[in-house]
Amino acid sequence: MSCMGRTVFIGLDGVPHGLLKRLADDGTMPHCRRLFEIGNLHCIASTIPDISSVAWSSIITGKNPAEHGIFGFVDIPINTYRISFPNYLSLKSKPFWEKSEGRSVILNVPSTFPVREMNGVHISGFVSLDLERSVYPPGLLSQVKALDYKVDVDAEKAHVSMDMFLSDLDKTLTARGKVCDHLWQHEKWDTFMIVFTGTDRLMHFLWDAYEDEEHWYYKAFRGHFSKVDAIVGSIIDRLNDNDILVMCSDHGMEHLDKNVYVNAILKEHGFLHYDPALKGGFANIDGRTKAFSLDPARIYLNKRGKFPRGCVAPNDEEKIIEDICELFQRYAVGGKAVCKAIYRKKEIFHGPFIDLAPDIVLIGNEGINLHSGLTAENTSEETIFSGKHTQHDAFLYVRGRDKCPSVKEGFNVSNIIGYIDSLKAERWR
Ligand SMILES: [Zn+2]
Incomplete structure (x- = not known):
């Protein structure tokens, strides 16, 4: 372990600043509440457009869409009217882990499929077409499979039965937590990044359960956030004082009519x-x-x-x-x-x-x-979904109140990596 500390970067896909604060305050997310007492929680903007493929590409590269080349989950190549599906190969700027000298563990960052050689471990997030091309180094695949790892919840299940969807969401999160734990313990790293993506899926289907205490799935909605919070808690319990901890979401969410x-x-x-x-x-x-x-x-x-x-x-x-x-x-x-x-x-x-x-x-x-x-x-x-993305109300959290540069007006997700670099530079002084 380096004496200047490691960097831990936790992503909560689609989680709005307002919801996170409320669930911390009402006791659903006690570990986050503990964190907010010893750090700064900021409300920031997403990219335009405010969707995960664009926003996470901006987060990991620190670039504007016209610099990294990802403008959406679909595209139309010039000289055609054919719909194409950009992936990690289409990303035209390097992610931060390919630019840093240290070793990284990167778990479940959206739009990073298929994985490629890097210094550390990379398990891609959605959209991942098969697990074989989602795990680097390939030698890790059998261990990941043994932990029942699955990249994404099967959202189709929600169209059949919400209970089936919630059960799959829970299994996917449990396995993600196990793989996180496994990598934390068995890998050497300077930067550890994990993104929780079930939060976005849950809010799309059940935003109304967040807002309505009488809703049948009110407890299930909060239960998922509590479980994410417990994994966050297990991470922060293992941090050293000089480790940098940053959390963020890629966009906000609100009710959908x-x-x-x-x-x-x-x-x-x-x-x-x-x-x-x-x-x-x-x-x-x-x-x-x-x-x-x-x-x-x-x-x-x-x-x-x-x-x-x-x-x-x-x-x-x-x-x-x-x-x-x-x-x-x-x-x-x-x-x-x-x-x-x-x-x-x-x-x-x-x-x-x-x-x-x-x-x-x-x-x-x-x-x-x-x-x-x-x-x-x-x-x-009308639609069966009850939550939709917002360009405003994403969040950034940084542990430690001292020596944190302020977050300026107009700060958006593409500024996060630059912000983390400035935190590291501050530690060096
Ligand atoms: Zn979404």
């Missing part, structure tokens, strides 16, 4: 011409299409020279962007505006891959979940 489908709105207003009922995504887009959307609410102009049937000439881009922004500024469902904020590419993205960035990104209003809705016929509908 309605799904609203961006492509259906673009279609309704003549910007998009395609038949969502036909298979193959945008394969049948016709040459009159001015814009289309990819999840969550990224809008791309159908530019001439960029896409096969692109019709938007450079001189027309600005006017079309203005028209689309205006449409979504006034667009309402049930008397409620669907957007909280609308961003143009240059306001939010900077870096060498800006040409791959969406031209506009919409942020949904409170309770409104904006989806591209590739196959949606209607502009909005």
